[in-house]
Structure formats: structure tokens, C-alpha cells
Amino acid sequence: MELFGRAEVKVFAQRPSTIGQLLTDTVARYAEKPAVVTEQQTLSYLELDGQSTTLAANLQQRGIQVGDRVGAVIGNCAEFPVVVFACAKAGAIMVPINVKLQVEELQYIVGHSKPKLLIVEAEYAEKVKEATRNSGLQETEQPEIFIIGGENSYSHLLDESAAFKQVDIGEQDGAFILYTSGTTGRPKGAVLAHINAVHSVMNYKRRFETDDSMKTLVAVPMFHVTGLVGQLLHMFYVGGTAYSMKRYQNEHYIQLILKHEINFLFNVPTIFIMMSTSEEFQQHSFGFVKKVAFGGSPIYQQTFQMLKKAFPNAQLHNAYGATETTSPATLMPVSYPESKVTSVGLPVEVADIKIVDPEGRTVPNGESGELYIKGPMIIKEYWDNPAANQSSFTDGYWHSGDLGIMDDDGYVYIRDRKKDMINRGGEKIFSIEVEDALKSHPDVVEAAVIGEPDPVFGEKVKAFVVGPKLDPDDFTELQAHCRKTLAKFKVPEQFVLLESLPRNASGKILKNTLKETGGRSNA
Structure with missing residues (x-):
């Protein structure tokens, strides 16, 4: 079909028309079943449906129309999915905003997205108010702010006196604006339409073979695409239950998995590595876990083997995607050869992925692009970014900025971010390749590699490593280890030992921070 003006886009013939319809379909089958369970409350599907309809009615009463933006500075709590479906029913575009942002970052997003209304948790209220005042919006454009657990309370928006009016919402209408973490310049507001989210949850269900027995624990932020689509909306589509924790804490996370017998885990590999170091984790069996998914950073052979041992009855799925792909672009199937474990999987059923050279020409299988x-x-x-729209799409294809290969069986392997490739005297070095070599050393827990400016070669390889047994003053053994599998020009010339690597809220390593600080703030 033609979608957003793009020709020949493959779609699923049978699909919910909108996110609101997705919930309606699930409520018809699982009304009394728990939809979301937080540390404070539980909402059944019927309760989630009812609260979101009431909230939608109150949004309409306050002038919210189809296409208007509703900002949400909300962490992982039961109110988050209520706002998701209220906006979907009213036809509003929800703008989930990272709760960790500082005032200056918030004021840009508020000024750029121009929400008519903001729903904010009390602990973030003051910085949101300050950001809104300084957002550059005219007085008449200033959004009304409702606070969860504070004055001008969100509870006023759950007053049942307002009557909900059905509105006409198309599947190509915007459902969310998610601001991508800008590595250079301002963040971009990615507009996720209803049809985007619907296809993504269908892709997860079909590839992972998930069903209504699924119970997931949302530890990543719900305002990021993995928490929002990969876990919340995915569970609501299949009729599973989404358990939630406010903030990730290793021991507590493990305890909740055991308490609720969570059988579907979806995290960045780092969280699984952290879990495996816990005594609590090592003392229990996790045979009840059925599905383990991971993405957001490379999976190493030793991490895969650890997962296989820790979750003996689980299917292990690598995943690759981005905010711009509404979560998954490739997913590992239920079964695959172990030789493929470092792959991010096969393109999802409706995806068309090609690997191209710098001129945009498709390269043969096995070649990088x-x-x-x-x-x-x-x-x-x-959102409101013509320059990015022009530079980021060609003939309906989104430019990922990721370098990878596709093998003859269709499996995709990510080699590096285009901007993270190191050029040492004309020799191109994939940072992931060097990180793999470092990670294969038994004393290295984590590694990140960047290009450091060099007056002779242009760039040289610099490695940041985490490992309590490593000597901060002597890395000759690590260099010797790398020379076993890497060409001499790829072996790191500089090393920095850190207690941890800097990450954003979705768990991705912040290489820009490492480049700017040299790791000083984390040493």
C-alpha cells in the first residue's frame, strides 16, 4: 500500500486500525485480567479501558482535539498507560518526555512540540514549570499543567462527569512524538503513527510467538520505545500482563522476577550482565522464564552463553531497531543456528532492508554498508523538521546510520554506527570488532572503543574498560590478548579503566560523553 506518500509498503492485511482499537479488542477477551501491575496498584484491562476513556473525555472537555499534543513527564507507573490510551482515544498525540532531562532540555521539547496540556509527576513539577515558562511559547500557548499527586491534580482529569465523544482517527495519524537523544544539535521528534505501533506489536507477536500467558517486567523507561512498544503495547496486544518497577535496582529486579514468575524479559545486555553478578540471582533457578529478548547494544558470545545457562528453558531473541523503526526492524526467530548468535536476526516480516554503499547502491551479501x-x-x-525529513529518507527508506552486513541466509549483523567507525591512516576500524576482542578477555566486564584524534594517523584506537580485576596502570596483557585476533592497527593504543560506562536512560553507551570527558566523570 501507499503509506505516508511512500509507495509499495508491505502491510499486514488483518490489523487493528488504531492503538485504541487494539485495547478494545483485548478488553473483549480479557476484561478482568491484570493489564498493568505496579508497586502501588493493579489495573485490569477493564479498569485501564475505563480510566483511559474518562481521561480522554476530560481532555476533550479542556479543548484537546485530534492532532493536539499532550505532554507527559511520567516515569514507570500505572498512570502512564492510562495516558497512552486516553490520547489514542481522543486522537491526541502523546509526547512522552524523559523524566531525567534538565530544564534546558525540557524547555526545547515543550517549545518545539507545543503541547496544549502537560501531565507531570509531582517530583518533576518544579523543573517542568520552569521549563515551560522559558520555552518561548506565548502566554496564550502555555500548556495547562496537571500534577500526579500535587496541586491542580491529575485526579481532576479522572472526574467521571465529562462525556466522551467518539472522534474519527485514521491509522496514519500521529500517536506519539518521541524525542531521540540528539548526539549532535537538538533532539529530533520522531512521529510514530498508529499504524507504526500496530505493526510493531504484531511483528513481536509473530516472531517471538508470544501469547496471553506472557508476563513482562518493565524496568526500562516507558517513555522509550522499547518500554512503550516492545513491552507495554506488546503485552496489551497479546493479552499478557506488564509488571513495572519505578527505577531499576538489581536485587529488587531479581526479587520481582521471582515473586511474580516473570516469563518474558526484555533488556539491554548490560542488565543481564549485572543480574548475573548478583548472589541473589545465582541462588535461584529461573526455569519458568520462557522468552529472553535483548537489544540496544552488542551481544557477546560469553553473554549469550551466560543467558543460555541462566534461563535453560527460554528462547533467546536478539533484537535491533530504533525509535524511527517503532522498535523492531530485525528480530531473531524462535530457533536458529548457534553460529548466528551475534546476529540481530532476520528483518521483520513487513520490513524491506538493504545494505548500501556511500553512493546509495546496494552491496552484495557479506559486504558492509x-x-x-x-x-x-x-x-x-x-516533527516540524523539514531538513531532517529530507536528509533521513530516500524512496521511503530510512537511513539508519548503522553499518552492517546481511549474510546469504538473510541474517543481519550490526558492525558499527557510521559515526563511530574509526579511520586510522585510511584503515577503517569497526569499534564493535575491537570491543568484541576486549570482551573475550575473562577480566573485562564491559568495553567501549572510540577514535582519539592523532596528529599522524588522524585517529587512534582508545578503549574504555570495566573490570574490577584489571590493573589501571598496566594494560600490556590486554593489548597482547587483542593481538591474538586483531590486526596490529586495530589494537587499542590507549586504555582507561572505569567503574562503569556512561549510558542514557535506555541503556545505550554514550560514546560522545566518553569523547568529551575522556571518562573522567566515571573513573
Whole structure:
């Protein structure tokens, strides 16, 4: 079909028309079943449906119309999915905002997205108010702020006196604006349409073979695409239950998995590595876990083997995607050869992925290039950003900025971010390749590699490593270890030992921070 003006986009013939319809369909089958369970409360599907309809009615009463933005500075709590479906029913575009942002970052997003209304948790209220005042919006454009657990309370928006009016919402209408963490310049607002989210949850269900027996524990932020689509909306589509924790804490996370017998885990590999070091984790069996998914950073052979041992009855799924792909672009199937474990999987059913050279020409299988991705899960556009829309799409394909290869069986392997490739005297070095070599050393827990400016070669290889047994003053053994598998020009010339690597809220390593600080703030 033609989608957002893009020709020949593959779609699923049978699909919910909107996110609101997705919930309606699930309520018809699982009304009394728990939909979301937080540390404070439990909402059944019927209760989630009822609260979101009431909230939608009150949003309409306050002038919210189809296409208006509703900002949400909300962490992992039961109110988050209520706001998701209220906006979907009213036709509003929800703008989930990272609760960790500082005032200056918030004021840009508020000024750029121009929400008519903001729903904010009390602990973030003061910085949101300050950001709104300084957002550059005219007085008449200033959003009304409702606070969860504070004055001008969110509870007023759950007054049942307002009557909900059905509105006409198309599947190509915007459902969310998610601001991507800008590595250079300002963050971009990715507009996820209803059809994008619907196809993504269908892709997860079909590839992972998930069903209504699934119980997931949302430890990643719900305001990021993995928490929002990969876990919340995915569970609501299949009729599973989403358990939630406010903030990730290793021991507590493990205890909740055991308490509720969580059988579907979805995290960045780092969280699984952290879990495996816990005595609590090592003292229990996790045979009840059925599915383990991971993405956001490379999976190493030793991490895969650890997962296989820790979760003996689970299917292990690597996943690759981005905000712009509404979560998954590739997913590992239920079964695959162990030789493929470092792959991020096969393209999802409706995806069209090609690997291209710098001129945009498709390269043969096995050759490296940038991933161009097309499909109904690719975002509608970047909000109010014509330059990004022009530079980021070609013939309906989104330019991922990731370098990878596709093998003859169709499996995709990510080699590096285009901007993270190191050029040492004309020799191209994939940072992931060097990180793999470092991670294969038994004393290295984590590693990140960047290009450091060099007056002779242009760039040299610099490694940041984490490992309590490593000597901060002598890395000759690590260099010797790398020389076993790497060409001499790829072996790191500089090393920095850190207690931890800097990460954003979704768990991705912040290489820009490492470049700017040299790791000083984390040493």
C-alpha cells in the first residue's frame, strides 16, 4: 500500500486500525485480567479501558482535539498507560518526555512540540514549570499543567462527569512524538503513527510467538520505545500482563522476577550482565522464564552463553531497531543456528532492508554498508523538521546510520554506527570488532572503543574498560590478548579503566560523553 506518500509498503492485511482499537479488542477477551501491575496498584484491562476513556473525555472537555499534543513527564507507573490510551482515544498525540532531562532540555521539547496540556509527576513539577515558562511559547500557548499527586491534580482529569465523544482517527495519524537523544544539535521528534505501533506489536507477536500467558517486567523507561512498544503495547496486544518497577535496582529486579514468575524479559545486555553478578540471582533457578529478548547494544558470545545457562528453558531473541523503526526492524526467530548468535536476526516480516554503499547502491551479501530500512513501522516523519525529513529518507527508506552486513541466509549483523567507525591512516576500524576482542578477555566486564584524534594517523584506537580485576596502570596483557585476533592497527593504543560506562536512560553507551570527558566523570 501507499503509506505516508511512500509507495509499495508491505502491510499486514488483518490489523487493528488504531492503538485504541487494539485495547478494545483485548478488553473483549480479557476484561478482568491484570493489564498493568505496579508497586502501588493493579489495573485490569477493564479498569485501564475505563480510566483511559474518562481521561480522554476530560481532555476533550479542556479543548484537546485530534492532532493536539499532550505532554507527559511520567516515569514507570500505572498512570502512564492510562495516558497512552486516553490520547489514542481522543486522537491526541502523546509526547512522552524523559523524566531525567534538565530544564534546558525540557524547555526545547515543550517549545518545539507545543503541547496544549502537560501531565507531570509531582517530583518533576518544579523543573517542568520552569521549563515551560522559558520555552518561548506565548502566554496564550502555555500548556495547562496537571500534577500526579500535587496541586491542580491529575485526579481532576479522572472526574467521571465529562462525556466522551467518539472522534474519527485514521491509522496514519500521529500517536506519539518521541524525542531521540540528539548526539549532535537538538533532539529530533520522531512521529510514530498508529499504524507504526500496530505493526510493531504484531511483528513481536509473530516472531517471538508470544501469547496471553506472557508476563513482562518493565524496568526500562516507558517513555522509550522499547518500554512503550516492545513491552507495554506488546503485552496489551497479546493479552499478557506488564509488571513495572519505578527505577531499576538489581536485587529488587531479581526479587520481582521471582515473586511474580516473570516469563518474558526484555533488556539491554548490560542488565543481564549485572543480574548475573548478583548472589541473589545465582541462588535461584529461573526455569519458568520462557522468552529472553535483548537489544540496544552488542551481544557477546560469553553473554549469550551466560543467558543460555541462566534461563535453560527460554528462547533467546536478539533484537535491533530504533525509535524511527517503532522498535523492531530485525528480530531473531524462535530457533536458529548457534553460529548466528551475534546476529540481530532476520528483518521483520513487513520490513524491506538493504545494505548500501556511500553512493546509495546496494552491496552484495557479506559486504558492509549502511542499513536502509523501509516498512509500515518506519515513522511518519520528524516533527516540524523539514531538513531532517529530507536528509533521513530516500524512496521511503530510512537511513539508519548503522553499518552492517546481511549474510546469504538473510541474517543481519550490526558492525558499527557510521559515526563511530574509526579511520586510522585510511584503515577503517569497526569499534564493535575491537570491543568484541576486549570482551573475550575473562577480566573485562564491559568495553567501549572510540577514535582519539592523532596528529599522524588522524585517529587512534582508545578503549574504555570495566573490570574490577584489571590493573589501571598496566594494560600490556590486554593489548597482547587483542593481538591474538586483531590486526596490529586495530589494537587499542590507549586504555582507561572505569567503574562503569556512561549510558542514557535506555541503556545505550554514550560514546560522545566518553569523547568529551575522556571518562573522567566515571573513573
